[in-house]
Amino acid sequence: MVEKKADDNEEGPRPVNGRSMYSYISEAWDRPEDSYVKALQWERLIAWRRERNFTRLDRPTRLDRARALGYKAKQGVIVVRGRVRKGGLRKRKIWKGRRAKRKGMSKITMGKSLKRIAEERTAKRYPNMEVLNSYWVGEDGRNVWYEVILVDRHHPSVMADKNLNWICDSAHRNRVFRGKTSAGRKGRGMHWKGKGAEKARPSVRAHDKQIK
Numbered sequence: 001m002v003e004k005k006a007d008d009n010e011e012g013p014r015p016v017n018g019r020s021m022y023s024y025i026s027e028a029w030d031r032p033e034d035s036y037v038k039a040l041q042w043e044r045l046i047a048w049r050r051e052r053n054f055t056r057l058d059r060p061t062r063l064d065r066a067r068a069l070g071y072k073a074k075q076g077v078i079v080v081r082g083r084v085r086k087g088g089l090r091k092r093k094i095w096k097g098r099r100a101k102r103k104g105m106s107k108i109t110m111g112k113s114l115k116r117i118a119e120e121r122t123a124k125r126y127p128n129m130e131v132l133n134s135y136w137v138g139e140d141g142r143n144v145w146y147e148v149i150l151v152d153r154h155h156p157s158v159m160a161d162k163n164l165n166w167i168c169d170s171a172h173r174n175r176v177f178r179g180k181t182s183a184g185r186k187g188r189g190m191h192w193k194g195k196g197a198e199k200a201r202p203s204v205r206a207h208d209k210q211i212k
Contacts, residue, residue: 022063022064022067023064025062025063025064026064026065029062029064029065041138044061044138045138045140048081048083048138048145049140049143051081051083053082053083053121054080054081054082054083054121054122054125055080055081056078056079056080057078057079057080057081057147059073059079060079060147060149061081061137061147062135062137062147065135066079066135066147066149069132069133069134069135069149069182070132070133070149070163070164071132071149072161072163072164074157074158074161075155075157076151076152076155076156076157076158077132077149077150077151077152077158077164078126078129078149078150078152079147079148079149079150080122080125080126080147080148080150081137081145081146081147081148082118082119082121082122082134082145082146082147082148083118083143083144083145084114084117084118084121084143084144084145084146085142085143086114086139086141086142086143086144087142091103091104091105093105112187113183113186113187114144114146115134115136115146115183116179116181116183116184116187118134118144118146118148119131119134119146119148119176119181119183119184120176120177122134122148122150123150123174123176123177126150128152128154129150129151129152129153130150130151130153130167130172130173130174130175130176131148131149131150131175131176131181132149132150132151132164132167132181133148133149133181133182134146134147134148134149134181134183135147151164151167153167153168153172153173154168188200188203188204189201189204189211197211199211
């Protein structure tokens with residue numbers, strides 16, 4: 001007669017928790033002010049303000065977001081944290097010469113988002129790489145920081161990767177300057193269709209920028 005082991009479970013294998021490590025990271029970053037991220041950001045921003053505007057990193061700060069946007073820990077893929085100054089849309093107060101109604105200080109929107117500007121400035125500093133995507137990592141009253149994922153389209157490990165080798169095609173060259181990233185497509189009105197987006201296609205400029 002075979003003796004039954006003490007650690008055997010009569011009801012079968014124990015259930016596995018369905019949540020992954022990435023779900024906990026995502027939950028903490030969903031509301032940074034209500035999680036442990038708030039204390040980390042206080043220390044991080046002090047150090048980030050002393051860095052250069054664009055700093056190459058060994059690993060992403062938000063691993064869950066980076067992986068969701070296509071990042072892989074392999075040769076040919078890097079992450080750069082970029083800083084962009086906020087504001088810049090305020091005009092000087094007028095003193096005379098026109099009605100206050102015509103001063104043109106309110107309802108002025110930027111042509112590009114700060115995220116898109118950060119991606120383009122990063123691409124200029126790494127001309128041999130293509131911008132895959134980017135995500136927000138922090139901000140204060142003066143600056144906002146994004147981490148940009150860059151891919152070397154000529155690297156053998158990228159060319160052999162079935163999930164990344166699409167960027168090696170010449171059609172995706174300088175994609176960040178043509179509004180092909182997620183931030184660029186959003187600025188061009190490509191994130192929605194139908195009612196309210198009639199002027200977004202074939203392009204914003206084709207309709208005299210009426211959708212902006």
